[in-house]
Amino acid sequence: xxxxxxxxxxxxGLVLAxxxxxxxxxxxxxFPVQAVNNGGGAFIIPYLVxxxxxxxxxxxxxxxxxxxxxxxxxxxxxYILDTMTRNRFWKYFGVFGIWTNLAxxxxxxxxxxWTMSYVFHSIMRTFDGMTQSQVAQFFTDYVTIGxxxxxxxxxAPIFYILCLLLNTxxxxxxxxxxxxxTAKIGMPLLLLFGLFLAIRGITLGESGAxxxxxxxxxxxxxNFLWNPQFDSLTNPSVWLAAAGQxxxxxxxxxxxxxxxxxxxxxKDDIALNSMAAGWMNEFVEVVLGSCVVIPIAAGxxxxxxxxENASFGMAFQTMPFLFENWGPFLxxxxxxxxxxxxxxxxxxxxxxxxxxxxxxxRDEFNFSREKAAWSFGMVVLVxxxxxxLFYNYGVFGEYDYWAGTVSxxxxxxxxxxxxxxxxxxxxxxxxxxxxxDMKVPEFYKPILKYVTPTFLLxxxxxxxxxxxxxxxxxxxxSLFSGSGWPLDNGSLINQVMNIGLKEQIxxxxxxxxxxxLEDQLMFISGSRILLVVVFASICGLVYVAYRRRMKExxx
Amino acid sequence: xxxxxxxxMVSTMSIVTLFAAYFFRKIIIIPRKSDLExxx
Numbered sequence: 001x002x003x004x005x006x007x008x009x010x011x012x013g014l015v016l017a018x019x020x021x022x023x024x025x026x027x028x029x030x031f032p033v034q035a036v037n038n039g040g041g042a043f044i045i046p047y048l049v050x051x052x053x054x055x056x057x058x059x060x061x062x063x064x065x066x067x068x069x070x071x072x073x074x075x076x077x078x079y080i081l082d083t084m085t086r087n088r089f090w091k092y093f094g095v096f097g098i099w100t101n102l103a104x105x106x107x108x109x110x111x112x113x114w115t116m117s118y119v120f121h122s123i124m125r126t127f128d129g130m131t132q133s134q135v136a137q138f139f140t141d142y143v144t145i146g147x148x149x150x151x152x153x154x155x156a157p158i159f160y161i162l163c164l165l166l167n168t169x170x171x172x173x174x175x176x177x178x179x180x181x182t183a184k185i186g187m188p189l190l191l192l193f194g195l196f197l198a199i200r201g202i203t204l205g206e207s208g209a210x211x212x213x214x215x216x217x218x219x220x221x222x223n224f225l226w227n228p229q230f231d232s233l234t235n236p237s238v239w240l241a242a243a244g245q246x247x248x249x250x251x252x253x254x255x256x257x258x259x260x261x262x263x264x265x266x267k268d269d270i271a272l273n274s275m276a277a278g279w280m281n282e283f284v285e286v287v288l289g290s291c292v293v294i295p296i297a298a299g300x301x302x303x304x305x306x307x308e309n310a311s312f313g314m315a316f317q318t319m320p321f322l323f324e325n326w327g328p329f330l331x332x333x334x335x336x337x338x339x340x341x342x343x344x345x346x347x348x349x350x351x352x353x354x355x356x357x358x359x360x361x362r363d364e365f366n367f368s369r370e371k372a373a374w375s376f377g378m379v380v381l382v383x384x385x386x387x388x389l390f391y392n393y394g395v396f397g398e399y400d401y402w403a404g405t406v407s408x409x410x411x412x413x414x415x416x417x418x419x420x421x422x423x424x425x426x427x428x429x430x431x432x433x434x435x436x437d438m439k440v441p442e443f444y445k446p447i448l449k450y451v452t453p454t455f456l457l458x459x460x461x462x463x464x465x466x467x468x469x470x471x472x473x474x475x476x477x478s479l480f481s482g483s484g485w486p487l488d489n490g491s492l493i494n495q496v497m498n499i500g501l502k503e504q505i506x507x508x509x510x511x512x513x514x515x516x517l518e519d520q521l522m523f524i525s526g527s528r529i530l531l532v533v534v535f536a537s538i539c540g541l542v543y544v545a546y547r548r549r550m551k552e553x554x555x
Numbered sequence: 556x557x558x559x560x561x562x563x564m565v566s567t568m569s570i571v572t573l574f575a576a577y578f579f580r581k582i583i584i585i586p587r588k589s590d591l592e593x594x595x
Contacts, residue, residue: 219556227556227557267592268588272582276581
C-alpha cells in the first residue's frame with residue numbers, strides 16, 4: 001500500500017476541484033442543446049427533479065463511498081467496493097471506475113486539445129475574414145489528419161500530445177500541488193470568462209440582425225430556450241434526456257468523485273462539500289451555459305438556423321465566425337475567453353480522470369506519484385491515438401457511447417444498490433452524516449434507498465429499449481397490437497448490433513460510400529475490441545493486486 | 556421574450572444562484588475539523 005498519504009490542502013481547494021471535475025464542456029454545449037430539443041423552459045422541471053432525486057443522492061453516495069474507502073487506504077473503486085461488500089465479484093465490477101476514466105480521458109483530451117489549438121488560432125487571428133462555411137471547413141480540415149491549418153504537419157496529434165503532456169505533468173505534481181492549484185486558478189477564470197460571454201449573450205438583443213439574417217435576435221434564442229412547453233412533461237423521452245444530462249453534468253458513475261473523496265480526512269465533512277460543488281456546477285450550467293451559445297448564435301444567425309443546427313459542433317464550427325462580428329480586438333478576446341473557458345472546463349475534468357488509475361497503482365503496486373501519472377499518460381496515449389487518427393471513422397463516437405454514456409448508468413445503478421441495499425442504508429446514512437457541517441434532510445434516506453435506484457433503473461431500461469423517435473406511447477401501442485417493439489437505432493440493443501450503420505451500408509448506392517461505411521464498421525469493431533482488452537487488463541491487475549493482498553495478509 | 560419565458564428564466568437562475576452562493580459561503584466560513592485539530 002502507498003506509504004505517502006496525500007490530502008487536500010484546503011476546503012475551498014477541494015470544492016473547486018470537485019466542481020471543476022463536474023463542470024465540463026457539456027455545461028456549455030450539451031445542456032442548452034438538450035433544453036432546446038426537449039421542451040425549452042419546461043425541460044428545467046424534469047432536469048431539476050432529476051438533480052434532486054438522482055444527482056444529489058448520487059453525489060452523497062459517491063462522496064460517502066470515497067471517504068469510507070480512503071479510511072482503509074483504498075483510493076479507487078475496485079477495493080472500495082470490495083471493502084463495502086465483502087464479495088469477490090464486486091471488486092471486478094469496480095473496474096468500471098478506472099476503465100471509464102481511461103476511455104473517456106482518451107477522447108476527452110482530444111476535445112481539450114482542440115480548445116488549446118483554437119485559443120492559439122484566436123490569438124493568431126486565423127479566423128479573421130472567414131465566412132461561416134470556411135470556419136466550419138477549418139474544423140473539418142483540422143480533424144482530417146494530414147491537412148494542416150497552420151503549416152505544422154500533423155497539427156491535431158501534436159496538440160493532443162501536448163495536452164496529454166500537460167495533464168500528466170500536473171497530475172505528477174500531486175493532489176494539492178497540481179490538481180488543487182489548477183482548480184484554484186482555472187475555476188475563477190472560467191467563471192470570469194463565462195460571465196463576460198453570458199453578459200454579451202443576454203445584451204446582444206437584435207443588434208446582430210443583417211440583410212442576410214433579418215430575423216436574428218438573441219431574445220428569440222433565449223425565449224426559445226426558456227419558454228415552457230408543458231405538454232413535454234408527459235413525454236418519457238424528455239425525462240430520460242433530463243436524467244441523462246444530470247449524469248453528464250454531475251460526473252457521477254465514473255469513479256472520479258470516489259477517488260477525490262478518498263483523500264478527505266475521516267472526520268471532515270462531505271455532506272456540505274458535495275452540495276457546494278454540486279450547486280456550483282448547476283450555476284455554471286444553468287446560468288452561464290444557457291446564456292452563451294444559443295443567444296449568441298440566434299443573435300446573428302436567427303432562430304431557424306439554431307433549430308436546425310444546434311449541436312456540440314457549434315462551439316468550434318460556428319462560434320469563431322460569430323465573434324468576428326465584434327471587431328478585431330473583441331473577437332480575439334472573445335475567442336480566447338470562449339476556448340479558454342472550454343479548456344479550463346476540460347482540464348479540471350480530465351485531471352480528475354487520471355486520479356482513479358493513479359490511486360489504484362499507488363495503493364496496490366507502490367507506484368510513486370510521478371510513475372503513476374506518467375503511466376496514466378502512456379495508457380491514455382495508446383488508447384487515445386485511434387480517436388485522433390480515425391476520428392472520421394467513428395472511433396471517437398464509439399468511445400463516447402460505451403465509456404461516456406452506457407458505463408456511467410450501469411455503474412451508478414450498481415453503486416446505488418450497493419450503498420443502500422448491500423452495505424446497508426443505515427450504515428451508509430451514518431457514514432454520510434459523520435462530520436457533516438449541514439443538517440442532511442431525513443427525507444433523503446428513503447430517496448437514497450428506493451427512489452434513486454428505481455430512477456436509475458428506468459434510465460437504464462430507457463437506454464436499452466429506446467423506441468423509434470422516442471415515442472414510447474406509439475411503441476406500446478405497436479407492442480400490444482402485435483407489431484413488436486420498434487427499437488430506435490440509438491437504443492443500446494441496436495447499438496450493440498450496429499443496426500443503424502448496417503442499414504446505411506445496405507442503402508448505399510455508390511461504391512465509395514459503401515466502402516467508407518464498411519471501413520467505419522471495421523474501425524468501430526476494432527475500437528470495441530480495444531476497449532474490452534483494456535477492461536480485461538485492468539481486471540487482471542485487480543486480480544494480481546488481490547493475490548498481493550493475500551500474501552501480505554491484507555484480505 | 557414572452558412573460559412565461561422571462562419568469563421561468565429569472566426564477567430558475569435565481570434559485571440556482573442562491574443555492575450555489577449559500578453553500579459556497581458556508582464552506583468558506585466553516586473551517587474543516589482537521590484544520591481545527593491541526594491548530595490545537
